[in-house]
Amino acid sequence: MTFLFLFGGGLLLTLFVIFFILLLPLLALISALMSDFPGNEKILWVLIIILLPFLGSLLYFLIGRDKRIPR
Numbered sequence: 001m002t003f004l005f006l007f008g009g010g011l012l013l014t015l016f017v018i019f020f021i022l023l024l025p026l027l028a029l030i031s032a033l034m035s036d037f038p039g040n041e042k043i044l045w046v047l048i049i050i051l052l053p054f055l056g057s058l059l060y061f062l063i064g065r066d067k068r069i070p071r
Contacts, residue, residue: 025049028057036069 032045045064048056 021054024057025053028060032060032064035065036071037064037067038069041067 028049045060049060
């Protein structure tokens, strides 16, 4: 029961944080797989997102999206 109130803000805040931590890597992975990158950068970004889910997702959205090839 203490896990649900881990952040002191109650159940809603805890669920929001858990949802954000699970959703961010999923969105980053989908975005990376659906985009075109030069060379082997797509494989590199997918591995980074899978091996470092939260940090890799943040790095992808901050750095990787700018390196995509425009369609």
